[in-house]
Amino acid sequence: MAATAPVQQRDPTAGTSARFEAPAGFKPADPGPLGLAAFAMTTFVLSMFNANLVSEKGTPVVLGLALAYGGIVQLLAGMWEFRTGNTFGAVAFSSFGAFWISFWALNVFYAKDITGNVGHAVGLYLWAWAIFTAYMTVAALRVSAAVLLVFALLTATFVLLAIGAVGAHSTVTHWGGYIGLATAVAAWYASFAAVVNSTFARTVLPVIPLNVGASRRGGEIEV
Numbered sequence: 001m002a003a004t005a006p007v008q009q010r011d012p013t014a015g016t017s018a019r020f021e022a023p024a025g026f027k028p029a030d031p032g033p034l035g036l037a038a039f040a041m042t043t044f045v046l047s048m049f050n051a052n053l054v055s056e057k058g059t060p061v062v063l064g065l066a067l068a069y070g071g072i073v074q075l076l077a078g079m080w081e082f083r084t085g086n087t088f089g090a091v092a093f094s095s096f097g098a099f100w101i102s103f104w105a106l107n108v109f110y111a112k113d114i115t116g117n118v119g120h121a122v123g124l125y126l127w128a129w130a131i132f133t134a135y136m137t138v139a140a141l142r143v144s145a146a147v148l149l150v151f152a153l154l155t156a157t158f159v160l161l162a163i164g165a166v167g168a169h170s171t172v173t174h175w176g177g178y179i180g181l182a183t184a185v186a187a188w189y190a191s192f193a194a195v196v197n198s199t200f201a202r203t204v205l206p207v208i209p210l211n212v213g214a215s216r217r218g219g220e221i222e223v
Contacts, residue, residue: 035077042070044184051177070100123166130158145208
């Protein structure tokens, strides 16, 4: 009986722009699940504080995670996505890696130097990220349902956190925290699905590709 070749699983963050011709014998690992996991964990921990589910006195615990996992690791995942030809994944992971690094730097070095209305300054920062996330959500319409859900929830999270910061509305910030928790769960699912599908060499957990012309054959998703 002939051995069955392992099934190559598509990156769940890859849209129709993903075009990669691997040289003979070269099989790069998929950086998408790593980027999603880094984003999910950091978002989950910060959102626990934003939702007021744990004491705000423990907020500094987020900073190390934001720098190392959400920041550096996610930025690396974004750089590796450039190598695979996945424009969406490269832009998303690189940008949100930079977001977490900037979040760390803001809290460690620069927040104390803000004069005037701190809420308005932080709100501007969050609104800018809400705009970026919103247009990435439009691009996600041609990626997968799992990733689209992540970006739609993340857009709502940034909007609520921005409103809460500008108006000093703690209740709105708490809502943003709860939506942030849902965002983290969705991102963890997308990461988990990609890892499990790759490990089992078939589709165990669906991500529902939205790519035009996508088809499934024996667990493989192709564009």
